Amino acid sequence: MEKVHFFACFLYESMLGRSATETTENINRASAERGASRKTVQQWFTKFACGDASLEEKKVVEGILKVDHHKTKEMGNCLPSLFGFSRQHDETPMRRSRSSENAMSFTNPAMMQTSSSYVNQLYQHNVIRQRQAEERGKEIDEAKKNRIRGLLDQIPADVFRGDMASTECAICMIDFEPGERIRFLPCMHSFHQECVDEWLLKSFTCPSCLEPVDSTILSSLTAHNMQSLHQITSSSPSTSSSAKH
């Protein structure tokens, strides 16, 4: 497979909003003879993402038009219809004026210019949309993590003592030992603090019952839990000392 096929794939995949890693995997799956390195894909994606890749873009598109159509077909699912891709969009002028053209007509030089500018347009639109989505995603993700980090301090945690009801952490499946820090979730399930904190950053639900560790539940239950915790703490010296001696 020639270089230009790879470029076409990179562009196609980036238009679909795939990541560089996914693209590398897809291409290497589809192409038996020579794979693409993730680094190369990453470089191209950065170029695409800069928005000012119109020159590169044009080269790529024109390059594809020159190469054998069937060769590109070999790419299988990685590149199902780079040629057909543009024809699926009803709102484009190209679709209206040339709806009867088939994919092979891209070899027509008159068609090339239309497709180049069209692909440019489509591509730029995609880049903008993709970048917005990425930023939104990142913001949401970061905000969520920060929110959870802040909330973790609100969830009661204590040092395990022998007289507590729960005995085993459902995450690491190891029995609690006296002196270990454990955290109590609003649903009253308890886990090792370090085990459950790692889980909560991923999913803010109880690992045992999937009850959301939601902020509203949290605020209503924290007071209650703190109180009961306080009761345990204040009554424990006598019970634990009597148990020991």
Next chain:
Amino acid sequence: MSNIAFNRLQRECKEVVTNSEISETGIMIEILNENLTEIKGHIRGPPDTPYAGGMFDLDIKIPEQYPFSPPSVKFATKIWHPNVSSQTGVICLDILKDQWAASLTLRTVLLSIQALMCTAEPKDPQDAVVAKQYMDKPQVFKATAEYWTLKFAKGTLPVNADYQARVDKLKDMGVREEEAISVLSCNNWDLNRATVYIFS
């Protein structure tokens, strides 16, 4: 693999191996390598299903972030089921994806898959062809699933002579048995359509 994952897996394996209900539930695991990253699961086909009498093997791969990420589980034995790919064995099950919880174990995962074998979810299919047959031609689906159980999962039901004859016809034309069964099943056992599919 992190320490927590390794310790937990050791306990999980022990749980499944020593648990007395294994003989009743029909699930089993087998450790393939020392560091417990690859495990083989076995599920006995539940009674009163087309899979009854069969023994199904599963490939289990433990990710680096286990138990914070789910294990990847797929069927190693070929199975005809709407939520399992008839080609690759990939399973569509929510707890193996977004509904995974850190307190789930290999044992509960295998039990869930066994439950899935009892109750398919054709509305959320992994294999669209199988799901379509399941909904449109339930009798054909049942017979096909039974045939697959017999052929691939060492099932004990008597062979469907009609299906066997069609598979044999394709085999006589030089088609591998596995491919013959797969293509016939996908074409509702229509020999003509299967032949056209293979030779065109």
